[in-house]
Amino acid sequence: MIPFNPSPLRKMGFTPGTVVETILSTISSEGTPNVAPMGVWVQPGANLVIRPYAETQTARNLLEVPEAVINITDDSRIFFNTAFKRRGTDTEVFFYDPAKSVRPPRLRGMLGYVEVEIEEPLKPEEVGNPLEYECRIKEVEAPSRLPQVHSRACFAAIESVIHATRIVALSDSDPDQTERLYRLVQEYHRLVHRIAPNSVHSGVVDDVLYLVQRLVYWL
């Protein structure tokens, strides 16, 4: 294991006390890779904690192979496609490259990679709560790129993808929460079409709205 040096992580925006949104690659014991958006808690001292719900493929893979790659991107399309595993056209197929120190692969073309081993769960599993795993960092590849301007459209598009994943999980059991999240998705859709009408982000919020409307109107 390489000595933990927080500096490249800090440069990539892993700010202690913050949840950062990433794409986690994991692998099953049979060698099938999986990618999914996952929040990473950056704890004081810069320890990283991930919290996958037990019903996700990510959680199942981590039980079999306790290693992961934290792939870093700010592309809202990658959040949508990996959350809903949409494949088809060029940009929606997942291409992988081998990681340097763990078995799950890297998602090709990301802005940076953090390869980790997963420790034992911090708490026993509780119904309705995610599992919590501390990560032991094995490899960090820091990006070198120009500073990026902030766009509310990027935030809003990724936020709508998160809400869509919650709507998928809750639409059968919690109509009030589903309704609340659906209204937020509509709100972000309006916002993105106002500030970034012809962008990758407007494409993502269109896809999200289409997906959740099929679910909500089905109820």
Ligand SMILES: Cc1cc2nc3c(=O)[nH]c(=O)nc-3n(C[C@H](O)[C@H](O)[C@H](O)COP(=O)(O)O)c2cc1C
């Ligand atoms: C930005 C973002 C962050 C997310 N963070 C988490 C998380 O921390 N834990 C979790 O269980 N699901 C999280 N989700 C939802 C999962 O990505 C979603 O349920 C996904 O379909 C799980 O895929 P899997 O079953 O292949 O693991 C997040 C979704 C988004 C868009």
